[in-house]
Amino acid sequence: MANTTSELPRGDRSGVVDVQEFLNSHRFSGFQWTIFFLCFVIVLLDGFDTAAIGFIAPSLIKEWGVSRPALAPVLSAALFGLAAGALLSGPLADRIGRKRVLIGSVLLFGGACVWSGSAGSLSELTVLRFITGLGLGAAMPNAVTLMSEYCPDRQRSLLTNAMFCGFPLGAAFGGFLAAWMIPHWGWRSVLYLGGAAPLVLALLMLALLPESVRYMVARGMPAARIRAALERISRRPLQAQTFVLTEKKAVGNAGSGAALVLSRAYLVGTLMLWLAYFMGLVIFYALINWMPVLFKDAGLDPQTATLIAALFPLGGVGAVFSGWLMDRFNANLTIAIGYVATAACVYAIGQTIGSVGLLMVMVFVGGTIMNTAQSSMPALAAAFYPTQGRATGVAWMLGIGRFGGIAGSFLVAELTRRQLGFGHIFAVVAVAGLVSALALLVKQFRHPEDGGARPMAGEALGH
Numbered sequence: 001m002a003n004t005t006s007e008l009p010r011g012d013r014s015g016v017v018d019v020q021e022f023l024n025s026h027r028f029s030g031f032q033w034t035i036f037f038l039c040f041v042i043v044l045l046d047g048f049d050t051a052a053i054g055f056i057a058p059s060l061i062k063e064w065g066v067s068r069p070a071l072a073p074v075l076s077a078a079l080f081g082l083a084a085g086a087l088l089s090g091p092l093a094d095r096i097g098r099k100r101v102l103i104g105s106v107l108l109f110g111g112a113c114v115w116s117g118s119a120g121s122l123s124e125l126t127v128l129r130f131i132t133g134l135g136l137g138a139a140m141p142n143a144v145t146l147m148s149e150y151c152p153d154r155q156r157s158l159l160t161n162a163m164f165c166g167f168p169l170g171a172a173f174g175g176f177l178a179a180w181m182i183p184h185w186g187w188r189s190v191l192y193l194g195g196a197a198p199l200v201l202a203l204l205m206l207a208l209l210p211e212s213v214r215y216m217v218a219r220g221m222p223a224a225r226i227r228a229a230l231e232r233i234s235r236r237p238l239q240a241q242t243f244v245l246t247e248k249k250a251v252g253n254a255g256s257g258a259a260l261v262l263s264r265a266y267l268v269g270t271l272m273l274w275l276a277y278f279m280g281l282v283i284f285y286a287l288i289n290w291m292p293v294l295f296k297d298a299g300l301d302p303q304t305a306t307l308i309a310a311l312f313p314l315g316g317v318g319a320v321f322s323g324w325l326m327d328r329f330n331a332n333l334t335i336a337i338g339y340v341a342t343a344a345c346v347y348a349i350g351q352t353i354g355s356v357g358l359l360m361v362m363v364f365v366g367g368t369i370m371n372t373a374q375s376s377m378p379a380l381a382a383a384f385y386p387t388q389g390r391a392t393g394v395a396w397m398l399g400i401g402r403f404g405g406i407a408g409s410f411l412v413a414e415l416t417r418r419q420l421g422f423g424h425i426f427a428v429v430a431v432a433g434l435v436s437a438l439a440l441l442v443k444q445f446r447h448p449e450d451g452g453a454r455p456m457a458g459e460a461l462g463h
Contacts, residue, residue, distance in 0.1 A: 017240040019217050022230055024152045028159075031210075031232040032150050036159065038209050039143040040166045041201055042106060046140050047170025049113050049132060049194045050078060054289040055178035055310075056187035058302050061293075063187070066122060068293060072413040075289045076406045077126045081133020083402035089138035090395025094257035097219075098146040098391060099211045101138055103202055109135025110198030117191035137402065140167070141378070141395035148382040149214040149390070154327060160379035161323030168371040171288060175310025179303055217245040218387045245387065257392030261385065270393065272443035273381050277401035279432040279439070280339065280374040283346060286408030286429045287312055291363075294412075298353045298422050308360055312367035322376045331380055332444035336437040338373030343433030345369055350426025373436070377401075384447075404432075 057071055085105065093101040112132040119125035144160060151159045174190070181189045213229045226243045261270050291312065295305035325334045345366030352358045378394055385393035408429070415425045 015240050016242045016244060017230070017238060018244050019213050019226070019230065020153070020245060023150065023213075023233070024154070026152075026233055028152070028155070029233045034208055035150050035210065036147060036163055038201075038205055039147045040163045042102065042139050042143045042166070042205075043164055044166030044170035044173070045106075045194070045198050045201065046109075046136050046143075047167035047172075048174040049109060049170075049198075050082070050136055050167075051171035051174045051288050052113075052178065052190050052194050053078060053129060054292065055175050055306060056182065056190055057289070058292055058296060058306070059182055059187040060122070060125075064122060069413050069417055070122070072410055074122055074126045074129060076409040077129040078133035078136065079285065079402050079405040079409065081130040081135075082137035082405070083133075083399045085134040085137025085139075086141050086395045086399030086402065087137075090141060090392035090399070091258050092138075093142050093145065093391035093395070094389065097211050098142045098149075098215060099205075099209055102142045102146065102209065103205050105135045105138035105142070106198045106202045106205065107135070109133075109139065110195050110202065112195070113191055113198070114195030117188040117195065137399060138395075141398045142391060144378040144382060145391045145394050146209075146212050148379065149212040149387070156383060157326035157331065157376070157379040158320065158323035160382060161326070161376055162320045164375045164378055165320060168367070168375060172310050172312075175306060179306045179310070183303075214245060214387045217243050257389035258396075260389035261393045261396060266385065266389075266393075268446040269384055269443050270396075272439040272446070273377070273384065273393075273397045274400040276335075276339070276436040276439040276443075277374070277377050277397050278404035278407075279436040280342075280370070280377065281401045281404035282408040282411065282432040283342065283370055283429055284374060284408070285405035286412045287346070289409050290412040290416075294416075294422060294425065295353075295359075300356070304356070308356075308363055311360060311364040312370075322372045323379060326376060326379065330444070331376075331383070332440045335373050335376050335380060336440040336444075338369055338376070339433045339437040339440070342366065342370040342373055343430040343437075346430040346433065347427050350423035350430075353422055370433070408432075 053075055057075065060066065060071065060074070061068065089101050089105065109132050112128055112135060116125060116128040116132060119128055144164060147163045148156055148160045174194070177193070178187075178190050181193070210229050210232075211225075213226060216226050216229070223241055223243055227238050227240065230243075231238055260266065288309070291309035292302070292305045295308060296302050300308070322334060322338065345362060349359070349362045349366055352362050378398065381394045381397045382390055411429070412425060415428060420428070
């Protein structure tokens with residue numbers, strides 16, 4: 001029998017095991033590293049496929065003879081799909097499990113991306129990018145949720161952020177590959193590669209990826225399944241017949257993950273997470289989609305413009321350090337400081353177009369800080385919600401945030417239509433970073449108990 005409770009004491013006693021205390025008291029095992037690797041690759045391929053359309057945009061303009069504003073629908077189509085996929089997948093994963101939703105979503109975005117490589121018109125590519133986005137939107141939040149639910153409390157932000165680094169790395173890798181592949185094999189080759197890799201990954205996931213142990217306990221699944229998962233973490237066999245899950249977050253009477261996320265106890269924090277992530281993606285997609293075009297218009301050759309733009313998402317590896325800080329200090333304030341620094345750097349990019357060397361430095365530094373802050377948000381959301389609503393909470397933040405990506409893509413299209421200068425465009429985009437920082441300060445004020453340091457070794461708390 002498997003139970004969820006906040007009453008029982010922690011630990012392994014009389015045949016009863018608290019699964020989070022079990023995770024807290026054991027070293028991070030090879031089994032957990034396998035989960036980390038699979039989730040990391042899911043998010044890496046998500047980043048690759050999401051950013052691919054921006055890197056092939058100059059080729060689309062040249063081959064199909066379309067104007068820059070006409071590219072806005074195809075650039076944002078995947079973002080609409082990402083939003084819909086995330087909003088639908090969170091409640092679904094809280095109902096049927098993280099593993100099923102993850103595998104289905106990877107198959108969907110892989111197949112649709114391969115098909116996109118055969119598109120013969122802008123309208124067909126737009127539809128296929130929307131379908132690709134549905135799978136991408138469902139995959140990322142559930143990878144974050146599954147990973148966080150196999151982490152010990154004291155390392156949750158560090159490990160979740162490290163896994164989420166796959167997204168900016170995938171986006172950067174896509175830029176470098178696109179700069180090399182497009183001159184040799186054309187823009188379609190980028191989409192074929194971005195679709196084939198997820199289809200191979202799905203086979204590995206079928207064989208190796210487990211269901212979340214916390215989810216299994218929360219849903220009252222058979223003890224044998226839970227025991228089998230935990231025994232892959234510990235070398236000693238478990239004799240327990242009962243598994244419990246202590247939640248330090250209030251669950252209340254919410255009958256579903258969606259009801260919990262929108263309940264009075266969580267509503268302000270939920271709205272602030274949505275706003276912060278929304279504005280962060282305004283910056284990310286405004287720049288990742290339009291920097292190659294803006295740099296080219298400012299006088300750089302297309303290959304140099306693409307390579308410099310690819311430096312922006314490469315800096316996301318800084319999220320590992322941010323995760324370490326979040327596990328030890330105030331998580332809300334840590335990320336808010338990052339967003340303020342992001343605003344300053346984005347503004348500075350717009351002032352350095354005259355020097356290629358300085359532009360490269362500012363794009364890389366700005367990308368490091370911006371992606372560090374943005375990549376830390378899923379870990380912040382995963383820690384904010386209890387198991388019953390975690391998949392919904394993380395997925396809805398990512399889903400609502402995707403509309404920020406849509407807004408960012410259309411924002412730059414509108415600013416170029418109004419013929420704003422290079423520096424002015426970046427100044428407008430920078431304001432979004434200040435709004436994100438303000439939202440996290442409001443969340444900290446409303447939920448001060450949620451921003452503190454996580455428990456260190458020897459201070460394990462049930463979660």
